[in-house]
Each structure stands twice: as C-alpha cells, then as structure tokens.
Amino acid sequence: MTSPSWHEAHWQRLQSRLAREALPHALLLCGPAGLGKRAFLRRFVRGLLCERPREGEACGQCRTCLLLDAGTHPDFVTISYGLRKDGVQRKEIVVEQIRELSARLAMASQFGGWQVVVIDPADAMNTAAANALLKTLEEPSPQTLLLLVADAPWRLPQTIRSRCQRIEFQLPRPAEAMAWLAAQDVTDPAAALQAAGGNPGLAQAWAEQGALARRQAVRKDLAALAAGRAEPMEVARRWLDAEPEQCLWFAAQAAVDEARARATGGATPLGSQLDAEALADWFAVANRTRDALRGPLRGDLLLLELLAGWH
Structure with a gap:
C-alpha cells in the first residue's frame, strides 16, 4: 500500500541522516493513533536492515527481509506487553523486560550490522522500566537503534523524551486527509473525518466498523x-x-x-x-x-x- 503523504517529510529526513551516517541512537515516534506510525516504523526498519535496499526501501527477497517476514531476525527485538507468570497479559512494560534487553544489547550483532529495538507502546513502561532504560539511552552500543512508539508521549518521563529524537506525526490538512480517505474507498469521508476529529486513520477504521x-x-x-x-x-x-x-x-x-x-x-x-x-x-x-x-x-x-x- 502506498504510504500516506504526511509520512513523506519524516521519511526523507531519516533517509538523509542515514545517508550521512548521522542516524541518532534513539527515536521517539509519537502522535495520535491512526496516523500510521507503526507502518512507517516497519517500512524504515525493513529498509535499514535489508541487504539490498533501494532508496531506503527493502528488496523483500534477501535473507534479512525473509527473516523479518518470519519474525526470526536475530538483530531485531520488539518489547511490548509481556505475560505474567499465570499467563495473563500485563498492562504495562516491566523492569525485567528492559533488563533482559540491556543484557542482549551488550552482545555483538549476529549479522555484524544494526541491532534494532522497538518498544511499543513505550508509554506503557512503568517507572522502574523507564528508569532501567535510561542507562541504555545514556550509554548506547555502537550501531544500536532504539525506536520508541507512543500514542501518549506525555506519559513518558522527561528524562526519556529528552534522550530521543522526536518524530511527531500530526494530523494532515483536511484536503490531504479527504484525498487519502477517498483513495481508500471510504464511504462518506467527510462525515467519517469529522467523527474522527480530523484523523484519517481513525476515520477509515471507524467507517469500516x-x-x-x-x-x-x-x-x-x-x-x-x-x-x-x-x-x-x-x-x-x-x-x-x-x-x-x-x-x-x-x-x-x-x-x-x-x-x-x-x-x-x-x-x-x-x-x-x-x-x-x-x-x-x-x-x-x-x-x-x-x-x-x-x-x-x-x-x-x-x-x-x-x-x-x-x-
């Protein structure tokens, strides 16, 4: 699927930094749910780890791309809601998960390239987990990229936010959002967009629901x-x-x-x-x-x- 137009500026900025070998060690992707932050992240990570990328886009056929598709790439880690000992899913990210991550990042990349970590939703980290992450943010390993995703970044401690480069997804202009909704064949896009407060992603989802x-x-x-x-x-x-x-x-x-x-x-x-x-x-x-x-x-x-x- 074609990426939304409101992603383009963020995409070009990151690709420019990557080309200059000036990519920061931590990015905070934030903004309202429904604007495609996670799709943007997947696209960027695939291109970053791909063995034969073209203009930042993954080839989809190399070993790295196939491992990412299978969810078995050894240098790509996702931290999200874990399970308690009784098998019930937690409602927060806890300190043990961050400590395990730190231990893993202390080891070298298995493929000799980037180690990429996604924490999603980062705003679900409890206080102890956020404090544990600070050491990793302050002393990053070489060629390690931390990607934090948050719909509500204000829930993150300032100490975390200040150590990440912020990529903020904002509501597009109404005409831009309407054009995108029309391309997605949304019935009555104007009413859907009004209901979603100008958020095209929510408008599409809610129209379908x-x-x-x-x-x-x-x-x-x-x-x-x-x-x-x-x-x-x-x-x-x-x-x-x-x-x-x-x-x-x-x-x-x-x-x-x-x-x-x-x-x-x-x-x-x-x-x-x-x-x-x-x-x-x-x-x-x-x-x-x-x-x-x-x-x-x-x-x-x-x-x-x-x-x-x-x-």
Whole structure:
C-alpha cells in the first residue's frame, strides 16, 4: 500500500541522516493513533536492515527481509506487553523486560550490522522500566537503534523524551486527509473525518466498523438524558457493552458542539442545560474517564458518575 503523504517529510529526513551516517541512537515516534506510525516504523526498519535496499526501501527477497517476514531476525527485538507468570497479559512494560534487553544489547550483532529495538507502546513502561532504560539511552552500543512508539508521549518521563529524537506525526490538512480517505474507498469521508476529529486513520477504521452509527446513538443518549427520558445507569451499561472509549470520544465531541451553540446564543443541539463553564468541565471529565477506563477502576461506575453530571 502506498504510504500516506504526511509520512513523506519524516521519511526523507531519516533517509538523509542515514545517508550521512548521522542516524541518532534513539527515536521517539509519537502522535495520535491512526496516523500510521507503526507502518512507517516497519517500512524504515525493513529498509535499514535489508541487504539490498533501494532508496531506503527493502528488496523483500534477501535473507534479512525473509527473516523479518518470519519474525526470526536475530538483530531485531520488539518489547511490548509481556505475560505474567499465570499467563495473563500485563498492562504495562516491566523492569525485567528492559533488563533482559540491556543484557542482549551488550552482545555483538549476529549479522555484524544494526541491532534494532522497538518498544511499543513505550508509554506503557512503568517507572522502574523507564528508569532501567535510561542507562541504555545514556550509554548506547555502537550501531544500536532504539525506536520508541507512543500514542501518549506525555506519559513518558522527561528524562526519556529528552534522550530521543522526536518524530511527531500530526494530523494532515483536511484536503490531504479527504484525498487519502477517498483513495481508500471510504464511504462518506467527510462525515467519517469529522467523527474522527480530523484523523484519517481513525476515520477509515471507524467507517469500516460502523462507528458513525454509534456516534449518532451517543448523541441520542445524551439528548435523552438532558430531556429526562433516560437514566444514567441505563446509558452507562449500554456504552460499556459497546465501545466505551469510543463512546466517550463522541460524547466529548458532543459537549464541544453544545458549548459552541451556547456561545452563539442559539439552541443547543442536544438540549443540555449545562452552561459554558460546566460543559468545559464535563468535556475534561469525559476525556479523563476515557483514560481511566484503561485502569483498574470499574467502568460502569466511572461512566455513571460522568453521565449523572450531564443529567
């Protein structure tokens, strides 16, 4: 698949540094989910390790390319969520994983070239793991490249961020995003892009998943709550059974629409009785609730508290 146009500047910059043998030892690829950071990373790593690259692109046929395809390249390591002793997947990257990585990087490259490490999601490292990674970042081995991927880079300690060269993926211009969505045969790209807040990758995924219908359902639920035709617990259960984080994204959008209508003095689309300040507060709480759903707290209680505030 052709790479998105908003990747091109980052790609050319990295290829230029590679040609000058000035590639940094650590890169932080960050930005909202849906902009293709991981596809960009795979493309770059394949070209970096390929035995016969052409303009940075992997040949797809050499020994290195075949080993990468098989997931058995000895000089390519990926660190992600591991398993606990009871076989349950962890929700964070722990210090033992980073210590094992450091021990591995202390050994020479088996193919005599680059050793490449991907930590994804890097923002899932706990404090001990991040501290352990600092030594590797401060004393990198020759021809070792660390690639950290983060949708929420602000969760990383400043000490980690400051030791990586940042490659930040930002939302493309609307016309650029619309052209890309049209090329992907997305139905009603304008509505999908609006729902995804201008993020073309999310717009494509959500259009395929029927998320536009969910967006309308969320807005109907909020209108019913504002009019007293629905109970917060009933709505909370319905959102929890669907895609709660996505529902909260659409709910936060709805609060913004209500605030804009309130600012112009017109009727609010969903009939909310909250004033502008209360809508701003509710928007902030909705976003915090979306983050909190990834933690140990009960999702139904988190949603109930939020929706009671709208009601």
